[in-house]
Amino acid sequence: MPPRLNLFNARAAAPVLRQQPISSTRPGITTTISINRPTGHGVKTGLSSSTPLLRRWSSSNTGAKDIPETPKGPTEDQLPHVSEEAAEVSKIMDKKCDGTAASPELEQGTPISEILQRDKEAQKHMPKVMQDQIKSSTGTRSFSTSTRRNQTELHDQGKNIDEQTAAVMASMISQVNQQAEELHAGIKFDPVEPLPKTENFRTRYESLLEQFTKLLMEDGKLSKAQKDMAFILDHLRTAPPPQPNPRRPLLPGPPGPQLPLNPVLFLALIVDSVAPLIKIRQQKGIIGGGASVQIPVPLAQRQRRRTAIKWIIDASEKRRDSKFAQRVANELVAVAEGRSGVWDRREQQHKLGIAGRSNLGLARR
Amino acid sequence: MVFILGVNFPERNLVQKSLQSFFGIGGVSSSRLLARFHIHPTCKVGELANKQVLDLTAALSDMKIENDLRRQYLDDIKRLKETGTYRGRRHALGLPVRGQRTRTQIKTAVKLNRMERRL
Amino acid sequence: MVSSFCWSCLTRLRSTPRAVLPPAVTAPRTALFHTSTARYAMPTKKSKSMEGPAKYRQAKSAKMKKKKPVDKVRPPPVGERKALRKRIVLSNPNALEVEGMQDISAETMVDARLRGSVLGLPVPMLTQLRAVEAFKPTQGWSIFRRPGTVVRRETLELGRLIDGISGDGQDKGKAVKKIVTGVRGSGKTVHLLQAMSMAFTKQWVVVTVPEPQDLVTAHTAYAPLSDETPHLYVQNHATAALLSRTVNANAQVLKDLKVSQEHPALKSAVKAGMTLEELARLGIQDPAIAWAVFQALWAELSATSAAPGFEKSFKPRPPMLVTVDGLSHWMKNSEYRTAEFEPIHSHDLVLVQHFLSLLKPGVGKSALPNGGLLLYSTSASNNPTIYSFEVALKQVTARNTGLSPSAAEFPQPDQYRGPDKRVLDVFDSPKPTNPKEGMLELQTLGGLTRDESRGFMEYFARSGLLREQINDEWVGEKWSLAGGGVIGELEKLGRRLRTIN
Numbered sequence: 001m002p003p004r005l006n007l008f009n010a011r012a013a014a015p016v017l018r019q020q021p022i023s024s025t026r027p028g029i030t031t032t033i034s035i036n037r038p039t040g041h042g043v044k045t046g047l048s049s050s051t052p053l054l055r056r057w058s059s060s061n062t063g064a065k066d067i068p069e070t071p072k073g074p075t076e077d078q079l080p081h082v083s084e085e086a087a088e089v090s091k092i093m094d095k096k097c098d099g100t101a102a103s104p105e106l107e108q109g110t111p112i113s114e115i116l117q118r119d120k121e122a123q124k125h126m127p128k129v130m131q132d133q134i135k136s137s138t139g140t141r142s143f144s145t146s147t148r149r150n151q152t153e154l155h156d157q158g159k160n161i162d163e164q165t166a167a168v169m170a171s172m173i174s175q176v177n178q179q180a181e182e183l184h185a186g187i188k189f190d191p192v193e194p195l196p197k198t199e200n201f202r203t204r205y206e207s208l209l210e211q212f213t214k215l216l217m218e219d220g221k222l223s224k225a226q227k228d229m230a231f232i233l234d235h236l237r238t239a240p241p242p243q244p245n246p247r248r249p250l251l252p253g254p255p256g257p258q259l260p261l262n263p264v265l266f267l268a269l270i271v272d273s274v275a276p277l278i279k280i281r282q283q284k285g286i287i288g289g290g291a292s293v294q295i296p297v298p299l300a301q302r303q304r305r306r307t308a309i310k311w312i313i314d315a316s317e318k319r320r321d322s323k324f325a326q327r328v329a330n331e332l333v334a335v336a337e338g339r340s341g342v343w344d345r346r347e348q349q350h351k352l353g354i355a356g357r358s359n360l361g362l363a364r365r
Numbered sequence: 366m367v368f369i370l371g372v373n374f375p376e377r378n379l380v381q382k383s384l385q386s387f388f389g390i391g392g393v394s395s396s397r398l399l400a401r402f403h404i405h406p407t408c409k410v411g412e413l414a415n416k417q418v419l420d421l422t423a424a425l426s427d428m429k430i431e432n433d434l435r436r437q438y439l440d441d442i443k444r445l446k447e448t449g450t451y452r453g454r455r456h457a458l459g460l461p462v463r464g465q466r467t468r469t470q471i472k473t474a475v476k477l478n479r480m481e482r483r484l
Numbered sequence: 485m486v487s488s489f490c491w492s493c494l495t496r497l498r499s500t501p502r503a504v505l506p507p508a509v510t511a512p513r514t515a516l517f518h519t520s521t522a523r524y525a526m527p528t529k530k531s532k533s534m535e536g537p538a539k540y541r542q543a544k545s546a547k548m549k550k551k552k553p554v555d556k557v558r559p560p561p562v563g564e565r566k567a568l569r570k571r572i573v574l575s576n577p578n579a580l581e582v583e584g585m586q587d588i589s590a591e592t593m594v595d596a597r598l599r600g601s602v603l604g605l606p607v608p609m610l611t612q613l614r615a616v617e618a619f620k621p622t623q624g625w626s627i628f629r630r631p632g633t634v635v636r637r638e639t640l641e642l643g644r645l646i647d648g649i650s651g652d653g654q655d656k657g658k659a660v661k662k663i664v665t666g667v668r669g670s671g672k673t674v675h676l677l678q679a680m681s682m683a684f685t686k687q688w689v690v691v692t693v694p695e696p697q698d699l700v701t702a703h704t705a706y707a708p709l710s711d712e713t714p715h716l717y718v719q720n721h722a723t724a725a726l727l728s729r730t731v732n733a734n735a736q737v738l739k740d741l742k743v744s745q746e747h748p749a750l751k752s753a754v755k756a757g758m759t760l761e762e763l764a765r766l767g768i769q770d771p772a773i774a775w776a777v778f779q780a781l782w783a784e785l786s787a788t789s790a791a792p793g794f795e796k797s798f799k800p801r802p803p804m805l806v807t808v809d810g811l812s813h814w815m816k817n818s819e820y821r822t823a824e825f826e827p828i829h830s831h832d833l834v835l836v837q838h839f840l841s842l843l844k845p846g847v848g849k850s851a852l853p854n855g856g857l858l859l860y861s862t863s864a865s866n867n868p869t870i871y872s873f874e875v876a877l878k879q880v881t882a883r884n885t886g887l888s889p890s891a892a893e894f895p896q897p898d899q900y901r902g903p904d905k906r907v908l909d910v911f912d913s914p915k916p917t918n919p920k921e922g923m924l925e926l927q928t929l930g931g932l933t934r935d936e937s938r939g940f941m942e943y944f945a946r947s948g949l950l951r952e953q954i955n956d957e958w959v960g961e962k963w964s965l966a967g968g969g970v971i972g973e974l975e976k977l978g979r980r981l982r983t984i985n
Contacts, residue, residue: 204980234626234627237578237579237627237949238573238577238626240578241578260578261578261579261580261948320557322560322565322568377562396821399821400821400822400823400825401823401825403706403717403823405706407702408705412705
């Protein structure tokens with residue numbers, strides 16, 4: 001059966017087409033059809049012989065055979081087929097030729113029988129099978145032009161076979177399972193669960209912890225940063241549970257008195273609660289005059305956390321404790337209780353973002 | 366405040382550091398002085414017993430330090446100059462004394478080498 | 485409309501005198517046609533930016549911005565930072581109280597059923613333990629509700645030993661000497677701590693040297709002992725500190741004991757009927773006589789009977805526990821110098837010498853005549869490598885197995901590695917003649933068993949610090965990860981924080 005013509009697949013058929021014209025002795029579309037049909041791409045060749053696409057292919061063949069010098073067949077001077085035209089138009093208009101098809105003609109293609117009806121010359125050289133079919137048919141097509149339907153039929157046939165084999169297999173498996181079950185009651189082994197992420201020694205810490213530790217690092221001294229992180233977590237563990245500020249609540253989580261028992265969660269809640277949703281980008285040159293415009297830009301989770309951690313560490317600089325880790329730990333508790341200036345910073349950022357919403361349209365242009 | 370050889374030192378200062386403030390006493394001689402009177406290296410001036418202070422003062426007064434040592438320095442340079450040695454001449458000219466190159470890098474010699482050397 | 489003024493009249497109006505007029509704006513004379521632009525132009529400023537090509541004789545260098553003078557913050561007062569560093573926190577109010585946790589007591593310390601569980605340290609005892617500096621700041625006491633230790637096999641043995649020495653059985657008044665070794669994190673210091681807590685429950689006298697390193701790093705005052713022994717040195721302040729530790733921890737016991745010996749060195753200070761606590765306080769008040777006081781105190785504590793004239797107030801002395809944590813610092817030259825600037829060997833410091841001499845069997849009587857326990861541990865974290873000490877420990881093991889020092893298999897030091905004969909001599913103790921005195925032993929601490937590990941990890945879970953389902957499989961995994969149950973590593977795994985999800 002002729003396959004559904006799809007111009008978008010034409011490129012994939014190129015190697016086949018490149019070989020075919022070499023063997024063809026008679027020029028013209030009819031020959032190409034008759035030769036190419038067994039491969040299932042004949043129609044496509046005949047149709048697209050005038051398209052630039054095919055011209056490219058044939059020009060690549062010129063080294064082997066002088067196709068441009070061959071006299072043109074009677075049908076070759078015709079205007080391009082309607083589907084070709086549609087393709088051209090859609091290519092120009094939609095500029096998304098390699099996406100989904102723009103029109104039904106492109107999707108469905110043209111059945112070969114239509115071409116043969118128009119082209120008497122081609123009918124003569126039709127393969128015998130088709131000629132027989134036309135003779136036997138009395139005006140009506142005995143076959144469907146829809147490849148899809150045929151394919152589903154084929155599929156159905158295959159499915160029938162598949163189903164049969166699958167049923168056999170299933171019965172065999174169930175039989176074996178039954179036997180195994182009779183031998184050992186219950187499942188022999190528990191299903192293997194995937195290891196938690198932190199069991200890998202490279203990612204042994206929670207990702208937030210890792211990020212926080214790296215941001216604590218000064219002068220590349222990771223081991224000191226890890227020590228500091230351990231101190232901070234121990235401080236969160238031992239410090240009295242935070243008195244939440246109703247105006248600046250943490251993200252929903254376990255109640256306050258339980259937080260110190262899970263310092264990683266505590267830390268994550270603190271950081272995520274003050275993490276800003278956006279950043280403000282100063283963009284010049286949108287409105288002209290050299291003035292810059294504030295444009296809010298959304299942040300990914302990791303970026304949000306990074307900003308929040310940076311703020312917390314910045315805010316801890318003002319504290320008077322002699323130890324760096326102690327300063328950061330105190331700042332974290334202050335954030336949890338809503339006393340920290342980091343909250344103001346976040347609100348400020350969001351306010352700016354809301355004010356700059358109108359500039360989003362400018363940025364897009 | 367504790368007086369060692371007539372100089373007043375605050376009590377929180379290290380003994381070793383205080384001794385090294387005298388001209389002519391560096392790391393080695395201060396350590397040896399401390400060991401001689403059984404003073405541990407991290408001792409503070411305030412922790413010294415009275416006897417140890419007196420001992421230190423006595424030992425320091427026997428040593429050639431401060432102005433005596435400075436005078437000796439200058440006398441040595443003067444002697445070199447007066448006997449007309451090469452080293453004396455170099456001192457007087459403000460050039461390196463011990464055979465260093467003079468094409469470059471003689472800032473220290475220019476700064477320091479002279480007849481009346483600043484000490 | 486026509487103006488009422490006549491043009492000709494206007495022209496003849498008198499001009500105002502010049503002085504009355506406001507001063508005319510002096511426009512640049514050059515621009516005669518348009519003065520407005522020049523007049524309203526901003527005064528030209530020197531451009532400060534460095535952009536553009538350099539003008540003639542204009543400096544064009546990237547000048548470093550001068551740093552703002554930082555307002556100097558006063559450093560914290562003297563000793564505050566050290567106090568912060570050495571701070572020991574024993575309680576975390578956020579951690580959950582472990583239900584049914586028992587305390588160390590006379591009954592629980594010998595109860596084999598408690599093996600693998602965590603026994604708490606009784607709260608009243610904590611001040612005593614703090615006084616003898618049994619806790620170290622690096623240990624993780626601060627995350628639990630209250631301090632507790634695991635009962636492992638060695639702990640039970642220790643409990644039985646201490647029970648036996650203070651009991652009425654055949655072990656009564658026995659002196660046991662042990663050197664505790666083991667890999668890093670194997671619980672040597674905590675083993676000493678357990679021994680101390682048991683000794684306190686049994687009303688022993690506990691004498692400890694928590695940081696032997698402090699005696700040899702030349703951080704405390706030293707002086708020659710006397711003119712007769714010019715090579716021996718005494719550390720008065722360190723001795724006073726030792727006395728103060730001992731008195732603070734053992735005040736209850738020492739208050740009941742009275743002076744029972746003659747002390748010729750302290751003739752003026754010691755009065756008859758003085759308690760031992762008062763005696764020791766003499767040394768704390770005046771460090772100059774601290775060493776004499778310590779010797780007197782030791783003589784009193786090791787007295788088995790009263791000297792003539794003191795019989796009426798004599799009470800039998802309790803057994804003693806002597807611990808030293810980190811022995812190898814004492815096996816090399818100290819940082820002190822002689823008057824001739826030669827290094828002083830640690831064994832020439834009388835305090836060190838005193839504690840090391842206890843390892844040798846006593847002359848005539850036992851080294852600890854009233855019985856007791858000598859627990860000297862090595863350290864694995866802050867530890868100088870001393871070849872002679874390693875050989876000496878091997879020799880101790882060999883002697884315990886019954887090898888005679890003349891045997892061929894007896895470990896001998898390599899003479900080319902410069903062994904220190906004094907170190908070898910310290911541990912070269914013959915078999916004690918006194919039946920009450922044990923031979924010097926070497927005890928090596930290894931990992932916990934799996935059951936003990938499980939108990940330990942359950943303690944973490946019940947304190948709310950570990951959110952895992954603790955089963956044998958999980959414990960076995962952690963046991964392997966901890967190098968076969970090394971307790972320090974297990975603790976790290978217990979504290980390790982897992983993901984949120």
